[in-house]
Amino acid sequence: MGYKxxxxxxxxxxxxxxxxxxRAEQLVDAGETLYSLGAVVHNNEELLRLGKKGLKVITKDRLNELPPGTKILIRAHGEPLSTYExxxxxxxxxxxxxxxxxxQLQKKVRKEYARIHPMGGQIIIFGKPGHAEVDGLTGQVSGNAIVLDHIEDLNGVIFPDGPVSVFSQTTKNPSEYENLCREIRRRIIRQDGDDKRLTVFNTxxxxxxxxxxxxxxxASAHSIILFISGKESSNGKVLYHICKSVNERSYFIENELDINPEWFRSGDSVGICGATSTPAWLMQAIARNVEQLP
Ligand code: SF4
Structure with missing residues (x-):
């Protein structure tokens, strides 16, 4: 039977x-020993595939154990300055x-910090605490940044009298970022009467x-959505919630084992989508699987 x-x-x-x-595949295919500093992508299926090819993963606290000359791949999220040191x-x-x-974003954060720090300014980053990209950003300014994951996290934040400069993690939700910046602006205007000391970067x-x-x-154009992503992917969570908000029958799955045949109804058109960390081959495999469901 199966579904379209x-x-x-x-x-x-x-x-x-x-x-x-x-780049990782080029090196391991050429027979090089290569360690990725942290998972190169937040997707277990893709990590398994790359692992079979020879890519190893290492955490920062174990870098000490590697001999000089070992090749370490810095993934797309970036790293703080301390890693390079x-x-x-x-x-x-x-x-x-x-x-x-x-x-570019790391460079902007460094530059802005150099500008506002002498005036008692504050860098704010809208991002997930502990996320590699966010750690990479706060690590440009020796950790001297406030990280806010949600607008509610603003409660309890006391702005200094100096300039306030706001950046976003690259994968955050644009409308949530807009709301957060609007609220910061409102609070500063309430304090100062204007928002001259606030700078918002669209990042x-x-x-x-x-x-x-x-x-x-x-997601609105299909009767049911299978959203494929690793559970660790913050971009995956954001995008899945977008699907869910417009299509109640949206399901978050990691691989074909998560598919429940009871989700489907006769005549369903099944939309298959995923995060920025979801490999195309996995979406294709899931599509084949759904097309062959009894
Ligand atoms: S989401 Fe954008 S900024 Fe982040 S790694 Fe991908 S291309 Fe780069």
Missing amino acids: TTIDKYSGFCGGVIRAIE LASKKELELIECTCPVVL ICKQVSGRQARLEAF
């Missing part, structure tokens, strides 16, 4: 992730795969923000 499926052509790896994975001290060879968009990745509107249209 459509794969969202805008889902799947973003440019930054494609670049990092291609440690690698240089240990004479490790870094394979730089930080996404160019993230590198959400265009590849991701454009996807959100397109995904909403895709």
Whole structure:
């Protein structure tokens, strides 16, 4: 029997992730020993595939154990300055795969901090605490940044008298970022009478923000949505909630084992989509699986 499926052509790896994975594959296929500093992509299926090819994963606290000259891949999320210092001290060879968009953002955060810090200013980052990209950003300014994951996290934040500069993690939800910045502006105006000391940087990745509107249209156009992503992917969580908000029958799955045949009804058109960390081959495999369901 099976169901008709459509794969969202805008889902799947973003440019930054494609670049990092291609570089990793080039090196391991050439027989090099390569460690990725943290998971190169938040998707277990893809990690298993790369692991079979020989890519190893290492955590920062174990970098000390590696001999000089070992190749370490810096993934698309980027790293704090301290990682580069440690690698240089240990004479490790870094394979730089930080996404160019993230590198630009890191540079802007450093530059802005250098500008406002002497005036008693404050950097604010809208992002998930502990996320690699966010750690990479706060690590540009020795941790001197406030990280806010939700608008509610503003409660209890006391702004200094100096400039306030706000940045977003590249994969955050644009409308949530807008709401957060509006609220910060409101609080500063209440305090000062104007918002002259506030600077907001538009740093959400265009590849991701454009996807959100397109995904909403895709999710509304199908009777049921299978959203494929690793549970660790913060971009995956954001995008899945967008699907769920417009299509109640949206299901978050990691692989075909998570599919429950009871979700489907006769005549369903099944939309298959995923996060920026979801490999195309996995979406295709799920589509084949759904097309063959009894
Ligand atoms: S989401 Fe955008 S900024 Fe982040 S890694 Fe992908 S392309 Fe780069």
